[in-house]
Amino acid sequence: MKKINYIIISVLFSLLFIVLYLSLGNEKIYNTQDLVGKKISEVEINLFQSNETFNTKELTNNEFTILNFWASWCGPCRKEHPNLVRLSKIKNLKLIGVNFKDEKDNARNFLRENGNPFDILAEDKNGKNSVNFGVYGIPETILIDSELKILKKYIGPLNIKDVNEIRKIVKK
């Protein structure tokens, strides 16, 4: 009797823990990965340093472009920043940083402290433009080609594996 209880209880707990473990790695509902393969919409974004705007159409001039959405208040952005600096050394890849709902001074300080890897720095003061790119939270990074097609979408901070993957794609 004792042994049976022992086994039953252990098995029940094991099942529960397995489910909890699986749920940890579970895909969540707002998966914007299916945007991959689609073209990004043409949007006018304000530039960070001046009052001019920038149209995403102009990105057709670049072979590959990375759009990175970041802010100084976002912890993971700080973590991924060195990886962006690494990416900025790749020749046929342009980096566009979109500063998301941020204070200008904080953003400037952030770049002064961590380095500025961006070729073009844009801003999205109220977070409305980023919606057009399917951005829900930051950091988020989108890799597009010269036809404005989305090749890859990274949700959350870029890690070194992502950097290598981008390197590979760009080299082809």
Next chain:
Amino acid sequence: MLSKLGILFIIGTLFTSLSIIFLTFKELKVIDNLIPSKIYKFSLFQLFFSISSFFVLLLAYILSDFSLVNVYENSHSNKPLFYKISGTWGNHEGSLLLWINILVLFSSLFLFLTKNSDKSFKILTLLFQNLLIITFLIFLLTNSNPFSELFPVPLEGLGLNPILQDPALAIHPPLLYIGFVGSSIYFSAALAALISKIDSQSFAISIKSWVLVSWFFQTVGILVGSIWAYYELGWGGYWFWDPVENSSLMPWFVMTALLHSILVLERRIGLYSWVIVLSILTFTMSVTGTFLVRSGILNSVHTFASDPSRGLFILSFLVIMVFSSIFIFFKFSPKENKKYSVFSKEAFIIANNWFMIFFLGVVLIGTLYPVLLDTITGSKISVGPPYYNLILAPFLIPLLFLMTSGPNYKWISNEVRSLFNLVLVLSVTLFLITFFLIKEKNFLINLILFFSIYLITQTLFDFYESFKKKNINISRIISHLGFGLLIFFIYINHIFSVENNFNLKLGETKKTDYYTIKFVNLEEQSIKNYKSIIGYFNVSNKKNFTSKELRPEIRVYDKPFTITYEASINSNLFSDTYLTMSNISDTDVFNIKFQVKPFMNLIWLSVLLLSLGGVLNFFKRKKYEKN
């Protein structure tokens, strides 16, 4: 500087904890009755180191030392001092440090305050408690270090979220932590009792105070948490069956069950294994709750920035904890002596335990079901409050009835008592008066109201009786009275709550069934770091011609851009009038949420009364021990 000092103290705590584990392990083989003074010394050092590390973090927050990532991300030099202090535990890393402090504090207190107990029991408890401490220290150092440095040092911090600046929100986490982290000590003690095979009575006596302390803090913590939800979230509710609320309620059920069954164990009547299971279950529930909240698989209004690696750590810890407990329990399962009979106090206490476990099961299923379903079938669901209300409400009736009659039975007896007496007659009369006053039609609600009135009258009667006989079990009476009143007021509040949603322009008047609401004036003010739009409303009651002025606010903060709606609440003992206004897309139309909620303050007071019983019991025990 502070970062290095903090890490130094953490390492100190780690070192002393390891030493205690080593020493206690060695001591297990020594057969005498003396705990070496070395262990006491190390325990004191451990306490010193861990409290110091916490004070270092606190100091970093007070001085706004942004060289610490943690301070930088969660504080701001413009924050009021009170919120700088509460910022220390308002984030994952800091709260983990507080966890460890409570684990260490309870470990030392147990060592120094438990007297005349079996040596191997004490030593083993200390060993298990320090194993818990070590695990959490490793978690802190490898994954969630509050002392991580940031270079170059930023000039200003990031955290100034106005929604999170609220006194009730600031103080309720420490209260809850003392409650459910405090339960760790009787978890350790339960495992130690199994292995050292101490007799049931001394086990019961040695853990009772700890159960009382953690139960008290848990109760008050839940109370303050729901007061925060009521005032700050602006919805007019006080309990939402939110996963975080559930995970604080689940340990509470087990603690309440434990509190009652210890009474049986204390008198050597039985339930030894059961009390041990409950002791283990309390801390298990606490860790499970922490896992659900921090891993991000469930999210709720009380957001902690989550991280799957944290979830994995807590889950692994939970797995090891549960399986080693199961293993130890079955290997060393204690001998029972069963003496209980059907119509006795212990039978009623066992019934209480069944109810608590049932409530625990219902809440646990409601909380976990969405996670299970999501993992297995992929459908996203949420379990709404109706589930809890529908299932729990009918079971309140037998519970209230058992609480009414149970306490007057004797231990180990079989004497059946007559149910018809003066109290019942009085309760029926009181209920009929209530019924004619409120004219509630729902049968179930009427039954609940009747049984809560019955419980209240019976407890008051018991109070009078025992006062005459001079053997007052005041703590039980106060707690049961508090519970009866709580249920009564919750239902009265439920019946009489009025809620109206409507849109108004300045100068307009809205008439509802009982109230007339006039939008009198609108004022704009610029205050320190926000712009405030204040509405002046005149609410008059058509029945008794009283009128009140309410001033809800819309606050627009610019750093970071946030809008908060400040409800205006006119509160007195019998009723709260609650008004929130919001403005949609800059038109001149304001959306008004108007609520009248009777007896809110009496609900809070009932819970306070319930917890007061715990305090009284604690001090009564101390007195009893001295004599």
Next chain:
Amino acid sequence: MLFKKVKIRLSILLTLSAISVFLIFLVFKVLEDNVLYFYSPSEIKNTNDLNLNKKIRVGGMVKKGSIQSNETEIKFVVTDLNNEIIVSYSGTVPALFAEGKGVVAEGRLRDKKFFIAKRILAKHDENYMPPELRGNLNKDAK
């Protein structure tokens, strides 16, 4: 004597198991009745056997420039970037309800393109949205 004891035990055991089975049945029955399923606009479009009488939750983002309000109701479009649905609501919106923000509406579908909300939920924490939280808007009941 011994036989009597066994009989009593057996009857207790049977009653207990009957009660537990009943309770478990009850809990899951009530649970199933009170569960709110969560759909994105695309899922609504692709699901054929939707029950229009059952309360559900719809989640997505409030489309830019779509909020219209008059004296009695607010109308806006919820999008998941692939598909959209119109939501109509009368009542107080939460503090963090805004265009371009995540939103969850609770209510009933009138048809596949029109949703009548009884309650609007918005994220509590505005700034920090780590990736693994993003899907959890639905569990954000207040």
